[in-house]
Amino acid sequence: MSEAKQEFLERSKEFWNPDKTQFWQDVGVDLVIDRREEYFLYDLDGRRLIDMHLNGGTYNLGHRNAELIEVLNAGAKHFDMGNHHFPALARTALAEALAACTPPNLKYTMYGAGGAEAIDIALKSARNATGKRKIVSIIKAYHGHTGLAVKTGDERFSARFLSEDTIGEFIQVPHNDLEQMEDALRERDVAAVIMETIPATYGFPMPREGYLPAVKALCEKYGALYIADEVQTGLMRTGTMWAITRYGVEPDMIVTGKGITGGLYPISCCVASEEAGQWLKQDGFAHISTAGGAELGCVVAMKVLEILQRPTILSTVNYIADYLRAGLNEIQALYPDFFIGIRQNGLVMGLEFNDPEGAKPVMRQLYEHGVWAIFSTLDPRVLQFKPGVLASQALCEELLGYVEVAIGLAQAEVFGARQRRAG
Amino acid sequence: MELDFQKVIDISDTPVARRAQVDAVLERARWASQAFQRYDRDMTLAIAEAVADTAYEKAAEYGEWAVRETGFGVAEHKTIKNQLTSRTLFEHYRDHDFVNPRIDRARKLVEIPRPAGVIFALAPSTNPIATVNFKVLAALLTRNAIVLSPHPAARECCTDAAHTLARAAEAAGAPSGAIQVVTDPSIPLIEAFMRSEKTNVILATGGNAMVRAAYSSSNPAIGVGPGNAPAFVDATADLRSAARHLIESKSFDNSVLCTNESMVITLAQVDADLRKALQQAGAHLCSEEETAALRGYLFHSRGFNVEAIGRDARWIAEQAGFRIKPKASVLVTPVTKIGVAEPLSKEKLCPVMGYYVARSVTQAITQARALLRMSGAGHTAVIHSRDAATAMDYAAAVESCRVVVNAPASQGASGFATHLPPTFTVGTGFFGRSAIGDNIGPKHLIQWTRLAYNKDEAEEMGDYSALGPRFSGPIPPAPADGVPGSAAAPNVTRLPRAATPVTAEERAMREDIRRIIVEELRAVLRK
Ligand SMILES: Cc1ncc(COP(=O)(O)O)c(C=O)c1O
Numbered sequence: 001m002s003e004a005k006q007e008f009l010e011r012s013k014e015f016w017n018p019d020k021t022q023f024w025q026d027v028g029v030d031l032v033i034d035r036r037e038e039y040f041l042y043d044l045d046g047r048r049l050i051d052m053h054l055n056g057g058t059y060n061l062g063h064r065n066a067e068l069i070e071v072l073n074a075g076a077k078h079f080d081m082g083n084h085h086f087p088a089l090a091r092t093a094l095a096e097a098l099a100a101c102t103p104p105n106l107k108y109t110m111y112g113a114g115g116a117e118a119i120d121i122a123l124k125s126a127r128n129a130t131g132k133r134k135i136v137s138i139i140k141a142y143h144g145h146t147g148l149a150v151k152t153g154d155e156r157f158s159a160r161f162l163s164e165d166t167i168g169e170f171i172q173v174p175h176n177d178l179e180q181m182e183d184a185l186r187e188r189d190v191a192a193v194i195m196e197t198i199p200a201t202y203g204f205p206m207p208r209e210g211y212l213p214a215v216k217a218l219c220e221k222y223g224a225l226y227i228a229d230e231v232q233t234g235l236m237r238t239g240t241m242w243a244i245t246r247y248g249v250e251p252d253m254i255v256t257g258k259g260i261t262g263g264l265y266p267i268s269c270c271v272a273s274e275e276a277g278q279w280l281k282q283d284g285f286a287h288i289s290t291a292g293g294a295e296l297g298c299v300v301a302m303k304v305l306e307i308l309q310r311p312t313i314l315s316t317v318n319y320i321a322d323y324l325r326a327g328l329n330e331i332q333a334l335y336p337d338f339f340i341g342i343r344q345n346g347l348v349m350g351l352e353f354n355d356p357e358g359a360k361p362v363m364r365q366l367y368e369h370g371v372w373a374i375f376s377t378l379d380p381r382v383l384q385f386k387p388g389v390l391a392s393q394a395l396c397e398e399l400l401g402y403v404e405v406a407i408g409l410a411q412a413e414v415f416g417a418r419q420r421r422a423g
Numbered sequence: 424m425e426l427d428f429q430k431v432i433d434i435s436d437t438p439v440a441r442r443a444q445v446d447a448v449l450e451r452a453r454w455a456s457q458a459f460q461r462y463d464r465d466m467t468l469a470i471a472e473a474v475a476d477t478a479y480e481k482a483a484e485y486g487e488w489a490v491r492e493t494g495f496g497v498a499e500h501k502t503i504k505n506q507l508t509s510r511t512l513f514e515h516y517r518d519h520d521f522v523n524p525r526i527d528r529a530r531k532l533v534e535i536p537r538p539a540g541v542i543f544a545l546a547p548s549t550n551p552i553a554t555v556n557f558k559v560l561a562a563l564l565t566r567n568a569i570v571l572s573p574h575p576a577a578r579e580c581c582t583d584a585a586h587t588l589a590r591a592a593e594a595a596g597a598p599s600g601a602i603q604v605v606t607d608p609s610i611p612l613i614e615a616f617m618r619s620e621k622t623n624v625i626l627a628t629g630g631n632a633m634v635r636a637a638y639s640s641s642n643p644a645i646g647v648g649p650g651n652a653p654a655f656v657d658a659t660a661d662l663r664s665a666a667r668h669l670i671e672s673k674s675f676d677n678s679v680l681c682t683n684e685s686m687v688i689t690l691a692q693v694d695a696d697l698r699k700a701l702q703q704a705g706a707h708l709c710s711e712e713e714t715a716a717l718r719g720y721l722f723h724s725r726g727f728n729v730e731a732i733g734r735d736a737r738w739i740a741e742q743a744g745f746r747i748k749p750k751a752s753v754l755v756t757p758v759t760k761i762g763v764a765e766p767l768s769k770e771k772l773c774p775v776m777g778y779y780v781a782r783s784v785t786q787a788i789t790q791a792r793a794l795l796r797m798s799g800a801g802h803t804a805v806i807h808s809r810d811a812a813t814a815m816d817y818a819a820a821v822e823s824c825r826v827v828v829n830a831p832a833s834q835g836a837s838g839f840a841t842h843l844p845p846t847f848t849v850g851t852g853f854f855g856r857s858a859i860g861d862n863i864g865p866k867h868l869i870q871w872t873r874l875a876y877n878k879d880e881a882e883e884m885g886d887y888s889a890l891g892p893r894f895s896g897p898i899p900p901a902p903a904d905g906v907p908g909s910a911a912a913p914n915v916t917r918l919p920r921a922a923t924p925v926t927a928e929e930r931a932m933r934e935d936i937r938r939i940i941v942e943e944l945r946a947v948l949r950k
Contacts, residue, residue, distance in 0.1 A: 070439040071432055078431045089428040206904030238903065246906050299432050312447040315599040318900070319454035325901035345903040390446075393453045 001030055005044045008032060028364045031372065036063035039388050039395060041372060050399055052366075052373035054386050056200060056232045060259040061307060062388055068262040068300050075299035082295035084111075084288065090298035097305050098271050101241050103250040108277035110270045111293025115231045115257030116144020118268035119194070121287060122253045123148045125272055126192035126225045128279045128286075134190040136181070136224070139172045140378045142201035143194060143229055152194055154378055175199060176208045181215055185222040192225040192252075193218075197243040200232040203359075203382030204343045204350035212247040225252040225276055231268075235259045236308045236389050238346035239317050246345070252276045260301045267297030313389060320391050321346045327400035331407060338411035349385040350376065353410070359383035361413045365406035371399060441615045448570055449621035451600040452541040456568035458598035460538060463894035464522035466596060471513055471563040473595035474588050478509035478556045481587060485552040488580040493548050495733025500676035501552065507839050508556035508847055515845050521565045521865055524891050531876035531884040535892065536869045540623035542569045543616050545637070547629040549679035549733060549772060550847060551577035555584050557847035558626055559602055563592065565868040570622075572605040572613050574629065582606050596897060617642060624868070628848050638856070645863055647848050648855045650681035651770040651799025652832050653791035655817055656689040656697055657784060657808040664829070665807035666700035669776070672831030674705065674752035678774045679733040682803045682836035682849060685770055686761065686777035686794050688787045694780045698755075706776075707736065707751035714756040714767070716743040717775060722766035732772045739773055761790045762797065770798050784813055788820045795822050801855025803827065803836040824852040824860035838862050 009032070012021045024031065032044040039062055041049045054060060061068065075090075082088045095109035110125065112118035123135055137143070137152035144150070150158045151170040158164040171190075173180040184190065193215060198204050219226045228251035233243035235256065240246045242254055253276050257268035279286050307313070325344060328351070332339045341352030353359055359375035362383050366373050376382040387396065434440050462470075486501035524535045542562050546554040555571055562569035573581030585604035592602055605612065613633075617625055617640035627637035627646035634646035656665050673684055689697050698708055709717065720743040721728050731739055736754050740747045747754070757778045761768045767777045781787035791804060804823035806814050818826040825843060827835035834840035836849055844862040852860025859867060876884050903909040 066439045067434065067443045070434045070437055074434055075432055093428060209905050209907055211905065246903065248907065302432065303434075307443075310447060312451045312600070312603075316447070316451050316454060318599070319451070319458070319898075321901040322898040323454070323457075326898050343904060344901055345906065345909075346901075390450070392450050393457050 002045050005030070005032055008044065027360060029367050031367070038062045039391060047370065049367070049370050049372040050395065050402070051388075052371055052386055052399070053384065054259075054388055055263065056258050057235060057237055057386065058258040058263040060235055060237065060388050061262050061304065062390055063263065065262050065264075065307075067307065068264050068303055071303040072264055072296060072300050075296050079295045079299065081291060082293075084290055084292060085285075088293075088295055088298075090295035090302075091293045094269070094293070094298040094301050094305075097302050098269060101305060101309065102254055102271050103242075103245060105250055105252075105273045106254060106271045107274050108272050108280055109293075110272060110277065110280070110287070112257070112268040112270070112289055113266060113291035113294070114144070114146075115255065115268050116146040116149040117289065117292065118255045118257055118270045119143045119149040119152075119227075119229065120146045122227045122255050122270045122272070122276075123152075123192060123194065124287065125253065125270070125276050125279060126227065128282075129276050130191045130223065130225060132189050132191040132224075133169050134171060135169065136171045136173060136184045136190050136193045138175045138195060138199060138202075140175070140202040141172070141194070141196055141199055141229075142378065143196070143231075156378075175202070175205055176211050178211065178214050178218070182218050185218050185224055188222050190222065190224040192227050194227040194229060196229045196231075197233040197247065198238075198345060198348050200348075200384065201376060201378050203352070203376030203379035204348055204384065205379075206343050206345065207247060212244065212249050216249045216251070219252075227251065227253045227255065229255050231255060231257045233345075233348055235304070236313055236317060237348050237386075239314060239321070241308065243345065243348070260304055261297045262300060262304050265294065265297040265300050267291075267293050267301065269293070269301075308389070317346060317389050319393070320387055320389070320396060323393070323396055324349070324385075324387060324400065327396075328403070331400070331404045334404065335407050335411050338414065339407050343382070347387050347389060349387075351383040351385050353381055353383070353414075355414050356381060358410075358414065361410040362407055365409045365413075366402060369402040369406050371402045371406070438611075438615075441612050442619075444612070445615045445619050446621065448603055448605070449541055449543075449616070449619055452568035452570050452603060453621060455598040455600040456538065456540045456566070458898055459566040459568060459601055461893075461895045461897070462522075462566055463896070464520060466894075466896065467522055467564065467566055468517065470592055470595045470597045471560055472517075474563060474591050475509045475513035475556075475560060477591035478560075478584075478588060479506055481584070482506045482509060482552075485580055485584050488583070489551050489577060492580050493551065493577050493733070495549055496676040496679045497735070504550065504553040504676065504847075505556060507845065508553045508560070511839070512557060512560050512845050516560075516564055516865060519564070519865070521869055524887065525871075526887050528884060531878075531882075533874040533887050534871040535874070536565070537872050538565050538567045539868050539870070540567060541621060542567050542624055542626055542868060543622045543642075544569055544571050544626040545613070545629050545633060546571055546573045546577065546581050548574035548576035549681075550628075550676075551581045552584050554628055554847050555581055555588070559585070559588050559592075561863075561865045561868055563597070563601070564865040567868050568598070568601045568603075570603045570605065570616065572608050572616060575608055578606075578608060598897065614640070617644075626848060626863070645848070645850070645859055645867055646857055647681075647863070648800075648802065648851050648857070649770050649798050650683065650802035650836075650849070651685045651768075651794055651797060652683060652803040652805055652823075652836070653794040653821065654684040654687050654805035654807065654832065655787050655791055656687060656693065657787070657806070657810065657813050658690050658693050659809040659813070660693070660807035661809070661829075662693060662696050662700045663703075666697065666704040666706070668807070668829070668831040670701065670704040670706055670753050672833040672835075673776050674736070674774050675831070675833050677733045677735050678833075679772050680833040680837070681770070681772070681799075682833045683772075684776055684805055684832050685799070686758075686768060686779060687755070688761075688779045688781055688790050688794075690784070690787065691780055691782060698778075701753075701755055705750060705752045706755045707740070707747040707753070708778075709754055709756045711757075713740075713743070713745050713754075714758070716745060717754060717756055718767055719743070721771060721773070721775065722769070727769065727771070731775075734773055736774045739775065761793045768794055768797050784816070788817055791817065791821050795854075799823075799855075801851030801853070801857065801860065802849060803832055805830075805832045805835070822854040824850060824854065825862070836862075 343350035482505035589602035637644040838845040846862035848863035850859035
């Protein structure tokens with residue numbers, strides 16, 4: 001590590017986040033991201049990394065996508081965030097564009113600045129629309145850290161701040177378990193079920209066939225709304241604009257964030273049905289967010305949606321998904337005892353390793369070889385493997401080469417330790 | 424209001440947007456080409472045949488459409504060209520192998536075909552569909568991906584044809600995106616395609632400016648420039664048959680093929696008979712006044728009058744102010760000079776053919792060279808003669824990569840009436856400032872990786888007879904877990920062999936060992 005980096009890390013510990021800064025040093029990832037372009041990150045010390053984390057799909061179209069920068073610059077000659085109290089050209093135009101590319105029952109767009117804020121808006125809207133308070137989510141779900149969103153998630157993130165649910169309003173049920181879902185809904189006192197279409201931070205466990213439509217049917221049966229958190233799974237990452245429609249569900253609300261503005265000017269959106277968004281007719285000032293739907297963000301988001309609907313995209317996404325899967329299958333055949341599972345829907349992929357923390361050595365080895373992919377916080381057996389929708393053939397081929405080597409070394413590391421213990 | 428807003432954020436006419444469009448198309452083509460290289464010869468031929476059949480079925484429909492859209496040529500003739508460039512072309516190449524390695528035991532060489540990858544192909548307005556058919560089939564036979572860029576004047580028929588062929592290819596199992604088309608071609612966009620490092624080779628057919636731009640793009644380019652074929656009819660020629668070929672070729676598709684005869688050059692002793700034969704075959708022999716009128720109509724100060732391209736003889740005569748018999752299909756304009764002083768010695772993509780009488784064979788050859796100096800160097804020359812020595816003198820002198828003998832040039836140079844390789848892209852070679860002088864075909868879209876053994880006789884060549892690339896076929900679709908009807912996961916999830924829970928002690932030890940291994944690896948990797 002260079003002296004300059006060392007020095008920087010000290011300052012980072014001093015002024016930003018001592019524990020997080022130290023954590024990465026401890027796990028052997030001494031990354032300080034400097035320059036970035038396409039699907040590459042450059043470390044402060046100059047090393048190039050292929051970005052397979054993409055901040056959960058934020059950089060779906062690549063870092064500093066040239067078209068997005070161009071449109072942001074064009075927009076900045078005319079717009080700023082705008083005044084959130086007034087009808088605004090860009091907010092309305094994006095809302096229209098979203099209505100056009102979401103299921104036909106969805107109509108209004110409510111804006112936030114980050115993903116969690118839009119989740120809170122969705123939960124509040126559901127409570128308003130149903131007159132009920134309870135929210136059902138999935139154990140190990142992750143919807144962000146704002147007031148309501150954090151209560152839907154793992155206590156790891158709420159208890160420290162004394163912000164966990166204490167009055168039984170937030171119920172969590174296991175993924176893929178319809179019985180417990182029905183039990184939670186039976187009393188008809190639930191406002192909404194909120195689901196990541198594929199739970200990201202939990203390592204992308206895949207919904208069983210028929211599970212999500214059945215959950216939606218239960219919602220209808222017991223008068224609850226269905227909120228699809230598409231923050232990580234939306235925006236063509238599964239070969240459809242929203243993963244939820246691929247599973248055959250028309251949700252009452254879709255939440256999107258992260259990649260919707262390509263990592264350049266953050267906003268988030270909750271697209272709601274007329275029913276779910278009825279407060280917008282009752283009292284439009286009931287929820288206010290100055291940066292929510294900042295107009296420059298809307299300008300970028302419109303370009304993102306336009307790019308994602310070009311005729312070449314679907315075929316490219318399929319190629320990336322198929323090619324990487326074929327390559328990963330071959331790698332799996334080399335290390336079948338360690339690399340035990342591939343979870344996949346399109347470019348949403350989780351690689352499962354045979355060790356309670358198995359994704360960490362793989363992450364570290366990949367990092368050593370120039371690839372940045374992150375373990376799943378809530379299931380560290382699983383490595384999140386998230387290529388962008390514009391990834392090139394050359395990039396994917398290069399990537400697979402590193403993955404093969406890294407998994408081999410990680411296996412030696414993990415099994416070597418076991419063997420030495422045995423011997 | 425709303426309109427203004429859209430304008431503020433419209434970046435579609437910027438280099439950045441063009442670059443993104445180009446990248447998206449070429450990158451998809453790259454994926455397709457990489458997938459295609461996994462296909463074996465049978466799969467490849469099945470795809471090419473399916474596409475050839477579709478193009479054949481659609482030959483008349485697109486022939487008419489092309490004439491309707493461009494105003495150039497004759498629908499029935501375009502139909503013939505579309506047929507030649509579909510089934511006929513496929514049949515010609517059916518037995519060629521562009522997929523498997525060739526073994527040369529005598530020279531201890533093994534040659535493995537390697538496709539170019541992504542081909543960017545221009546299609547001209549004069550032969551739009553025939554060029555599309557030809558280039559698509561050449562690409563498919565060699566397992567390349569192709570991006571077609573039609574001339575704006577033929578955009579609609581070419582786009583539709585390309586989509587039709589792409590559908591046929593994919594239905595027969597071709598990788599998605601192996602055939603793509605630029606639906607909104609513009610000069611800056613085409614230049615961006617040609618300059619992109621994602622383009623492997625450019626197949627340029629079209630105007631001189633476009634071909635030169637292709638060569639200047641910094642990418643490998645196979646370009647063909649204009650033609651201006653001299654047709655020498657010597658005293659030994661069978662005049663009736665020569666006249667028939669000349670008229671047939673010159674009137675074919677109203678002369679939009681660049682392989683057409685531009686100027687008949689003959690000798691005084693057969694002049695009268697040849698004129699008569701030409702008339703009998705369907706020529707209108709222009710008077711001096713008519714020739715002058717045509718000269719004025721066809722050539723302005725800015726060059727050739729594009730309005731006349733691909734029009735029929737009667738229409739052109741009328742525009743020039745005279746009438747001809749309904750049966751006449753070619754206007755023959757006698758000239759006394761060949762060179763800059765006579766505009767009619769330039770290329771004329773319409774059924775107007777110059778006619779020059781030389782005093783000797785030597786002078787005829789000199790004039791043929793002069794004609795090709797005007798334009799069309801390297802492209803096509805013709806001779807009607809029964810004297811091999813004259814044909815040899817002529818061919819060795821003219822700067823043309825092919826000399827068609829006793830056949831119509833339009834079908835002869837392109838290999839449909841001769842044994843030259845059938846093509847719609849005629850290489851003009853060094854004479855025409857091009858790298859390739861052959862009739863362009865599939866073989867120009869692959870190169871060969873050669874395994875070359877030591878000459879030393881002690882070094883024995885291995886046995887390659889049963890070897891070849893791994894043809895694993897199309898990439899199987901990845902499963903979309905939990906999605907109804909998604910591909911069954913070819914997942915090899917195996918039961919964990921040692922999935923016992925890890926103790927704290929074990930974890931600590933493992934950490935230590937990990938650290939040691941990481942240190943070792945770091946040391947190795949940083950060497
Ligand atoms: C599925 C999902 N929902 C919501 C969020 C919260 O988004 P933000 O961090 O922008 O608040 C995240 C962030 O990782 C997420 O992955």
